[in-house]
Amino acid sequence: xxxxxxxxxxxxxxxxxxxxxxxxxxxxxxxxxxxxxxxxxxxxxxxxxxxxxxxxxxxxxxxxxxxxxxxxxxxxxxxxxxxxxxxxxxxxxxxxxxxxxxxxxxxxxxxxxxxxxxxxxxxxxxxxxxxxxxxxxxxxxxxxxxxxxxxxxxxxxxxxxxxxxxxxxxxxxxxxxxxxxxxxxxxxxxxxxxxxxxxxxxxxxxxxxxxxxxxxxxxxxxxxxxxxxxxxxxxxxxxxxxxxxxxxxxxxxxxxxxxxxxxxxxxxxxxxxxxxxxxxxxxxxxxxxxxxxxxxxxxxxxxxxxxxxxxxxxxxxxxxxxxxxxxxxxxx
Numbered sequence: 001x002x003x004x005x006x007x008x009x010x011x012x013x014x015x016x017x018x019x020x021x022x023x024x025x026x027x028x029x030x031x032x033x034x035x036x037x038x039x040x041x042x043x044x045x046x047x048x049x050x051x052x053x054x055x056x057x058x059x060x061x062x063x064x065x066x067x068x069x070x071x072x073x074x075x076x077x078x079x080x081x082x083x084x085x086x087x088x089x090x091x092x093x094x095x096x097x098x099x100x101x102x103x104x105x106x107x108x109x110x111x112x113x114x115x116x117x118x119x120x121x122x123x124x125x126x127x128x129x130x131x132x133x134x135x136x137x138x139x140x141x142x143x144x145x146x147x148x149x150x151x152x153x154x155x156x157x158x159x160x161x162x163x164x165x166x167x168x169x170x171x172x173x174x175x176x177x178x179x180x181x182x183x184x185x186x187x188x189x190x191x192x193x194x195x196x197x198x199x200x201x202x203x204x205x206x207x208x209x210x211x212x213x214x215x216x217x218x219x220x221x222x223x224x225x226x227x228x229x230x231x232x233x234x235x236x237x238x239x240x241x242x243x244x245x246x247x248x249x250x251x252x253x254x255x256x257x258x259x260x261x262x263x264x265x266x267x268x269x270x271x272x273x274x275x276x277x278x279x280x281x282x283x284x285x286x287x288x289x290x291x292x293x294x295x296x297x298x299x300x301x302x303x304x305x306x307x308x309x310x311x312x313x314x315x316x317x318x319x320x321x322x323x324x325x326x327x328x329x330x331x332x
């Protein structure tokens with residue numbers, strides 16, 4: 001079995017409300033992206049993370065602006081949870097010059113160092129060795145910064161996973177490896193491609209703590225992330241968190257998701273963590289329904305503003321084709 005977490009931290013009321021804000025920000029942004037693609041206003045590959053909202057939300061609430069995340073092509077929710085501004089995010093999704101990468105990266109290659117969103121990679125699993133680089137830099141600089149490497153369950157089967165965990169453990173890097181285990185690696189069911197029933201069990205081979213977490217329970221994710229981040233900041237090294245959840249959509253937008261049964265998908269969607277957590281906040285007296293509705297309306301306005309901003313931006317000019325490939329000036 002994976003390790004059992006002791007001395008669990010519990011988020012206070014303000015923190016729980018902030019987690020919910022980030023979850024709604026993800027959900028509203030995801031819904032808007034799929035809507036804009038369906039309407040033909042943008043053309044881009046899109047990998048929805050609907051259903052996985054509470055994982056990066058409950059982690060990001062514990063991170064500082066200068067803490068870093070490295071994520072993958074199904075990672076816009078990780079960036080939105082880290083409070084990346086939506087205007088440059090949407091400009092990049094739309095391929096406009098005011099995007100984070102001047103419109104040349106698109107939704108699979110977003111970055112925003114100002115909020116710690118360091119890299120989005122289209123190569124499965126490559127977030128992990130890159131995160132180690134940032135962790136090594138933090139050690140050299142003597143900072144307390146931590147780096148979160150997000151990846152999917154399929155990525156736990158490639159060489160970079162094992163190499164990154166081994167090196168992070170050897171050097172005691174301040175890296176938290178977060179596997180968002182949504183049950184499917186592209187079009188392959190978990191049990192058809194992974195040899196262990198819990199990815200967290202693999203942590204024992206690299207001398208680090210490994211926990212299997214309820215990825216649909218923000219309080220459980222928060223408790224485990226709190227412990228992992230505290231361990232990393234104290235110089236005690238990395239942690240592997242396997243956050244189990246379910247991917248509501250197919251691998252990529254337009255995927256018919258025939259590898260999911262209708263029954264399991266319906267069961268998972270009936271346990272949507274968003275309305276469940278919303279009701280918990282109301283039942284616990286943390287917020288009223290009216291307050292949560294007002295919060296949602298505010299976030300919808302933020303998303304709509306970002307979309308219209310992006311649509312009004314110019315496309316990059318032809319001379320941008322040769323820029324950002326090589327250094328234009330070499331420092332003396």
